[in-house]
Amino acid sequence: MKRLLIALGLSAAATAALAAPPKPLFADDQPIHITIKGPISRFASSEDRKNTFPATITSGTDNLPAQLSPRGITRLRKDTCDFPPMRVDFTGNPPATSIFAGQNRLKLVTHCQSNPGFQQYVLLEYATYRLYNLLSPMSFRVRLAQVDYVEDSGKTGTSRLGFFIEDLGDVAHRNEMKEAQVGARIPVANLNPSDAARFAVFQYMISNLDWAMQAGPEGDACCHNSRLISASAAPPWTTVPYDFDYSGLVDAPYAAPPEGISVSSVKMRRYRGFCRHNAEALKAAADIRAQKAAMMAVFTQIPQLAESTRKKATAFLDRSFNDIATDDAVTKNLLKTCVN
Known part of the structure; x- marks a missing residue:
């Protein structure tokens, strides 16, 4: 039953209650x-x-x-x-x-560097994982x-x-799913549309371009800063994001936009979801809007997060909520740059 509900694209709130507890x-x-x-x-x-x-x-x-x-x-x-x-x-x-x-x-x-300031980047990346936890048990x-x-x-x-x-493997197991065994590149048609759309809208909101849902880095397996799980050995596959240090929300000093994407800073948002998932992206944006208060509250729950860091991060994230405030706003600010 849980697999069916996930496949039907129920909200994170509905599926979270069905996910098995973690270790x-x-x-x-x-x-x-x-x-x-x-x-x-x-x-x-x-x-x-x-x-x-x-x-x-x-x-x-x-x-x-x-x-x-x-x-x-x-x-x-x-x-x-x-x-x-x-x-x-x-x-x-x-x-x-x-x-x-x-x-x-x-x-x-x-911590990457001995400079105490680098602790703040660790905490912001940790917070980013917590934000996505609110949106999906996957x-x-x-x-x-x-x-x-x-x-x-x-x-x-x-x-x-x-x-x-x-x-x-534990992410997959507690969702009654399995790790997907795939090659270096997969067709977009094999991605679960609702999950892929949520992934893409979230990456836009944190201003992260350092990912790929279809392929890994040259010479590596699929996918770049994301992994695939599924209810069976066959598609559709759910893409699970990780590594957020290149996002504008974290704003690590070494972060730079990927080659081939025309932005000058990691803090410049650009939507890279697939056009075929535009209807699901509108639904994902609405689900994320409903989680705004909980997402903002995450930053108050992180020990040792400096107040100046918290204010900067919440202000940055808040601007993305303006970009998805309505379906028209999503269409104007995000979907115009969708990928065919």
Whole structure:
């Protein structure tokens, strides 16, 4: 029944109640406090950033063995981040009593630079995931973490906020769906129209152009900063977005518009949804309008988000609500640049 309701394009409010609960790590929004002990300096300074490093993740009384590996694309480069994003692979099954119960492999978004100001970019990207959670249960849950980094020698290093991102398999499982197995490029006709339209309207609102629903980067699998899930092995596929650091809402200092798109700044909005989904885009915009108060409230719930950052972010997002205030506004401001 749930699969049928999702396929019929019911609102997020209707489908959210039907989604299975997430695993313990993502069942709560309260920040957790963990320690990662290992060769932290070597992890950050690894020449090719392709190595893996043994470490221990401590949470409460749990000491969990793991392997750490740098990850990412832009943030993997040393000229962008002193400290790259991290992939955590647990080398044993965390106990049932652990906050990490049921987890095998996780992405951890880190602070990128030692400059304390970079914490605000982490928090804004975390908030962006939370915004999309309000619109659909077919989205990546996130969990904020205060991470103490400790060297093998026991020397205490830095302590910074980061956040874990739910595994795609778990997103699919709690929605009674599966990860889609696709090639490098897929036809637009294989996308669920309602989900694709919601995806595109949301990306417009946060002013993010760094994504593709149809294909991945050259030489990579589909899709760019999005993943596909479906109720079966066959289409239609739901596209689930991630990586929002290139959005105007986050406004990271290294963010720039993708090549081939004629905007001069990541803060310039441009709609890139498909024209065949215009009717669904109007419905998606109406659903998002109904969530405005809840979406704005997210920014008041983020610990350590500076008041100046909150005001700037909410003002930026509020302007996008003006752009979708009515169906006529959506047609004028968004659909005129839809992609055929």
